[in-house]
Every structure is written in structure tokens, then in C-alpha cells.
Amino acid sequence: MKTKKISITKKPNRVSPWQVGYYENKKLVPKFFRTREEAVSYKKDLEKILHLGLTYEQLQKISQLAHIANLPADVLCEWGAKAQIESGLVNVPRTCTFREAAEMFVARATKKCRSTTVKGYKGKNATLNRVFGDRIAATISEHEFAQFIEKIPDRRKNVGKAGSYCRNSYVTQIRMIYRLLGVTKPFPNLIKENTSSQVRFLTCEHVRTLFLTAKPHERGLLALAIFAAIRPSLLSVLPTDCVDVDARIIRLPHYLSKDKKDHILEGEAVINDRIKVYGLPEVLWAWLNAYPFNPRNWTYLCRRLRRGIGHWVQDYTRHTAATYYHAIYGKIPTANLLTHEGLNLVFKHYVGVTTRAAAAEFYAITPESIHAIEDKQGRRPNRQPVVWPSEEQLRQLVATTPTSVLAKKFGCSDTLIAKKCRKLGIPKPGRGHWQKLRFASGTTPDASVCQLAEPQLKSSVTAA
Helix, strand or coil: CCCCCCEEEECCCCCCCEEEEEEECCEEEEEEECCHHHHHHHHHHHHHHHHHCCCHHHHHHHHHHHHHHCCCHHHHHHHHHHHCCCCCCCCCCCCCCHHHHHHHHHHHHHHHHCCCECCCCCCCCCEHHHHHHHHHHHHCCHHHHHHHCCCCCCCHHHCCCCCCCCHHHHHHHHHHHHHHHCCCCCCCCCCHHHCCCCCCCCCHHHHHHHHHHCCHHHHHHHHHHHHCCCCHHHHCCCCHHHEECCCCEEEECCCCCCCCCCEEECCCCCECCCCEEECCCHHHHHHHHHCCCCCCCHHHHHHHHHHHHCCCCCCHHHHHHHHHHHHHHCCCCCCCCCCCCCHHHHHHHHCCCCCHHHHHHHCCCCHHHHHHHHHHHCCCCCCCCCCCCCHHHHHHHHHHCCHHHHHHHHCCCHHHHHHHHHHHCCCCCCHHHHHHHHHHHCCCCCHHHHHHHHHHHHHHHHHC
């Protein structure tokens, strides 16, 4: 086919002043660009299009295939012209995998040249279509492949009929293929209905920062939010007896659940009529064993933790749990807890968002790993667990010894002693009590001196 004359002209007073066009049937076919470089690049592509008899979209996709397969674009364009490619790539059945589509493309494009070998590859029988398919299946990114299947018709009306395949299920199949191939780049949202709902989740570095920023008594609460996907609004009102660490069961009563159903979260996945059971990761129980669950005001905690990683919303924790769970297990067991309409919507939200390696790193964030970071930074003193005396002995010590002296004796803080006394119902002595003891002994007393000072103090008071 003879190449038509293509002109590049500049039109002043336009947003895109550079015009590239040619005459077809005595009619000008123009296209405008902002810069001259874009116009020159389009002119070169246009020459190939007119010479080979392809459309511009077909040339773009063939050039992308050439770039992915590391083959000359001109040769691939010649093959495309000979094969009379339809719909940009190749007219293949909707049920075939992308690997099969790539091989069919090369098989149809080369036609009689199917036995052509590629230099640099071992084996004399390495055919071009096999090598080309291997290259595409191993190196193509989701974004590039999204452009290939962008024009697949959405046959929703024919779903369920024999031989029909809608775009949604085709995209689902391709995503599963990429999971098996281990592609690491995030998959773009190919379905136009879901472009407004982009999932947001915390990275592994964010999760580590949150656990390092949280106080020790808040880490159990944070573990339930991040690893169990429990709603933040429930964490401040969830009773402590609903979290049974020994039996590895978490109960969500119906009066707290958003869907008004009883939920039991444990290791095995069993679904009954009224109670739905979902699996939980092992790392959650490690956190709850190290830091027991204590209901707290999540809004206050979120406000404090925001200083550690910047601005983030409450639902980040639920999206984080679903994203990493799906990446490593291939399913979303917490669909009802996330209160989505169904598994299909959850699947569109969280599939292919992150990698299996990132999920393995996420579930490796254990208390021991956080403690190692704290020890390395010098933030965590190596304290032994506090060995408390009996309630009667502690009551006597608190009544006769200042809290600062007891803190040094037990190797803990004054606040921890005050919490222990408050839990056991031991009253805290007032300031006048210690003034009387100092007046009787003359110095800051220890336990033995206080025991002797008590009767002397009483006798002096009665004598007066």
C-alpha cells in the first residue's frame, strides 16, 4: 500500500496547536497535539499505519507486545498486517488464559513461520510462539495487560448461558493467573463500576510504627483491629469475656454486630444457620497472649496513633486485614464483618492489591519482632515480670511503706503499683499518714521500722 502524504502544521491560538493530518477520499483527517515532539511521533506511527493497513489502536498494542517481548516493532507490525489482527490483539475465545492468547497471537501472526527460532535461547526446537508466550507470561505487567483486555465486551445479559463469558469473570481469571505467576505490581481496577472505590490499607512499615507508637496496654486492642478486622466502633464496647485467648475464640454478640447476627471467630471455618465462624491468623493470639485485650476509646487511640504515621482513617485497619488475608489465603473470611454486600464485591476490592511476600511480612509482625526493634533502639528496658505478694501482705506494705520505696523493691513504676492496688481495692494512704510515720521514726521508714512505729504512735496519742 502506498503511503499517503502526511503534513504537520501549526495552528496558532489553540490549546493544541500542532496538527497532523492526511487526506482520505478528499477529506482531511486531522489530529492535534500540544508539542511538536508528540506530533512527530504520531506522524511516524501514522506512516506505519497507512503502510500496513492497521488501525492506530492495533499499532499501539502491537508495539507494546514488541516492547514486552524484546522483539523489533517493525517485524511484529508486518506479522500483524499479515495475520489481519482483529480488536487490537487477536480474536481469541474468552475462556482462554493470557498465556494461550499470547501463543495464539504469535501462531496466527507468523502463520507459516511457526518453526522460526530465536537466537540466544537454548534448544534448536524452541519455536517463536513458545518463547514469545513465555516472555509475556513472565514479564508483562497488569497495567499493560489491562490495555489489551480493555475492549472485551461486558456480556452480563448472557451470564449463565452456555458459551458465554462476561468481562468480570474473565478479569477474575486473569488476576488468578497473575497470582500464580507471582506478579508484584498492583492490579488496576478494570471494571468501570468500581473505579471510585479504591481500597486503602496500611503497609507493613505502617503497622510496625503503630505497634511501636501504641502503649503496652493498647497493643491488644490494636492487634484485634489489624489482624481480626473487628470494627473500631466495637473495640471500645466489646466485653473482655468475649475474647477467650485460651480457647482461641472471639465472640461478637448480635447486639454489637452491624448485621445483627452472632459471630464467632476461631480457627476453623464453619457456617451454621445463625452463627458464622471465620478463621483467624496465628499472630493475633501471640499478640493477645503478650498484651491482653483491654477495651479503650478507639477515637482517642486513633488520634494519638495518627502522629506516628500521619493522617489515616479508622477503616484502614479493616481494609488492611482483608487485603493481606486475601493475598496469602486467596479468600476473604471476614466478609460479613466488613459488612460488604457479598463476597463478589469484597473480591473486586481486595484481589491483587498486594503481594504474597508482603502478606508473609505482615503476618511476621509478632511481639518478639517489635520487642527486638525496641531493644535495638534502646526504648525497652529489660524488666523481669513483677512477682506480687499476697493481698494481705501487699495491703500491709502499702500502709507502711511509701510507693516510691515499693517501686524500687519490686522493680516497677509507681503507676503499676497504684493500678494493682486499685484492682484489689486497697486504699491509698493520705499525706498525713506519712507525716505521722516520719515524726515517729525521724527518717523515711522501711517496712520493719513502720511496724515498730505504729504502736508507739498509738501510745503517744493516747498519752496526750
